[in-house]
Amino acid sequence: MTIDLSGKVALVTGGSRGIGKAVASRLAGAGARVALVDVVDPEQLEATAREIGGGAIAVRANVVDADDVGAAVSQIEEQLGPIDVLVNNAGITRDGLLIRMTEEAWSAVLDVNLKGVFNMTKAVARGMMKRRGGRVVNIASVVGITGNAGQANYSASKAGVIGFTKSVAKELAARNVLVNAVAPGFIDTDMTRALPEAARETLRKLIPLGRLGAAEDVANAVLFLSSDLASYMTGQVVVVDGGMVM
Numbered sequence: 001m002t003i004d005l006s007g008k009v010a011l012v013t014g015g016s017r018g019i020g021k022a023v024a025s026r027l028a029g030a031g032a033r034v035a036l037v038d039v040v041d042p043e044q045l046e047a048t049a050r051e052i053g054g055g056a057i058a059v060r061a062n063v064v065d066a067d068d069v070g071a072a073v074s075q076i077e078e079q080l081g082p083i084d085v086l087v088n089n090a091g092i093t094r095d096g097l098l099i100r101m102t103e104e105a106w107s108a109v110l111d112v113n114l115k116g117v118f119n120m121t122k123a124v125a126r127g128m129m130k131r132r133g134g135r136v137v138n139i140a141s142v143v144g145i146t147g148n149a150g151q152a153n154y155s156a157s158k159a160g161v162i163g164f165t166k167s168v169a170k171e172l173a174a175r176n177v178l179v180n181a182v183a184p185g186f187i188d189t190d191m192t193r194a195l196p197e198a199a200r201e202t203l204r205k206l207i208p209l210g211r212l213g214a215a216e217d218v219a220n221a222v223l224f225l226s227s228d229l230a231s232y233m234t235g236q237v238v239v240v241d242g243g244m245v246m
């Protein structure tokens with residue numbers, strides 16, 4: 001059985017690069033019409049949409065801003081039709097030890113990583129419920145399960161995403177809207193390339209499969225959860241980390 005998302009519309013936040021771009025490519029490759037939602041400059045986002053192909057469109061919106069999100073969802077539904085799959089992928093880090101962490105660094109991370117997921121999910125959930133079907137896939141992180149020194153804000157946001165995923169899965173299950181999370185481990189993207197090489201090497205040694213993950217490794221799990229193959233899964237956290245957390 002192959003995964004066929006022809007006729008489906010998917011919205012991917014933070015789709016301009018990294019994991020979001022890989023997810024958008026995978027979903028488009030399976031036949032979905034994809035909308036990339038990002039704060040990045042419109043020209044770069046358009047270029048990514050063209051690269052992904054399959055009629056992908058680019059919509060500029062900040063997931064933190066509920067009005068922006070509402071306008072983006074309306075625009076996408078006008079251009080592509082009702083949204084079948086929402087992938088909440090936009091995320092940021094502002095690392096630092098707790099005693100040095102500013103309130104601004106705390107709030108910025110919680111806003112994008114958790115409030116952004118709330119804003120987006122709320123904006124698409126009503127339509128999915130009315131249509132008696134939909135998929136939401138939230139990108140969490142293994143540190144939302146294990147915690148990580150220097151990432152109190154980020155880990156709290158991702159633990160929050162996991163709690164949100166399970167709660168909303170329970171609320172929406174009766175309407176056949178399935179809500180799951182993917183928790184990546186250490187994935188080779190701009191986010192982790194910002195780490196010093198020594199830190200990357202230390203982390204790599206903690207991975208039983210002996211390599212950093214690729215964005216496509218995460219995208220494959222998202223594709224599965226977006227497909228009919230996952231129609232009996234909701235409220236789950238699928239860990240994609242080369243065996244780092246078990």
Ligand code: NAP
Binds near residue numbers: 039040062112183192
């Ligand atoms: P990335 O390369 O830094 O990309 C993050 C994306 O999110 C960018 O496209 C960025 O847009 C977008 N974004 C940031 N703030 C936004 C906002 N307010 N509204 C809309 N879009 C926004 O990161 P990544 O590594 O691909 O991470 C993607 C997701 O996976 C994140 O949720 C991250 O926490 C999670 N994750 C990553 C790893 C890892 O090892 N890389 C591990 C676990 C979880 P701009 O281009 O405009 O900045």
